[in-house]
């Protein structure tokens with residue numbers, strides 16, 4: 001069904017999955033840079049296709065809209081919403097009476113700007129486990145959203161400009177929609193603004209948002225990239241209160257040191273409990289973990305799950 005060649009590949013159809021090297025055929029689960037390469041032919045949702053072409057120019061794309069199975073030889077491919085960012089998809093591959101679900105980055109539950117994840121059953125589950133540690137149990141989403149709105153409102157009332165550091169794809173749009181829904185207009189860094197145009201073109205409305213044009217407008221929140229991203233700074237900001245939004249904020253013991261006045265644990269990744277819920281819902285024979293704490297494999301085994309790290313030996317475990 002699959003093999004590992006410095007990344008996951010479907011054997012029968014010869015499809016590379018989220019491999020960062022150019023491939024003849026590559027599935028792209030979503031348009032974050034660590035999941036993409038300039039493939040000869042990319043397989044992805046239409047929304048991810050738009051974001052991929054925005055980043056890499058006009059390239060060949062085979063679109064796989066959510067929940068519309070397509071057959072390629074003996075292999076049937078179906079994408080499911082992953083709840084992570086616009087267009088983010090899980091991939092269900094079925095071949096020879098077996099099924100494999102690759103989650104990519106995912107999050108369960110509602111989102112303001114991404115389709116809510118839906119998990120089908122599969123025999124083999126390949127899952128990201130970024131927050132595969134019990135320290136990453138995030139508070140309920142409503143609580144996190146309320147805290148974000150409160151911190152931004154308090155900054156505005158005290159005469160500060162709230163400046164929110166958020167990834168340009170996904171988090172920026174999610175924060176924008178949360179704030180505009182709460183009646184707070186938003187100005188976005190040009191990098192986030194360009195991505196937001198693609199959200200709007202894909203039918204995801206973001207409310208009262210404009211591009212940041214050199215000065216903060218009264219009553220507005222400003223969204224800029226995280227401080228480690230080149231070019232995150234914009235000129236013309238005075239009297240700011242900075243806010244980082246990331247799931248890592250949940251666990252200061254894990255080494256997260258926000259360079260911000262506030263850190264809000266708003267995440268677009270599944271937390272520890274959601275990772276466990278994912279395994280329960282998919283009910284696979286074997287779980288192969290990628291992108292995360294190797295200790296998550298131990299946590300699953302303690303619960304009686306046949307779990308392994310995804311690597312060269314995975315196809316043996318999956319038999």
Ligand SMILES: [Zn+2]
Pocket residue numbers: 030032084105
């Ligand atoms: Zn991602």
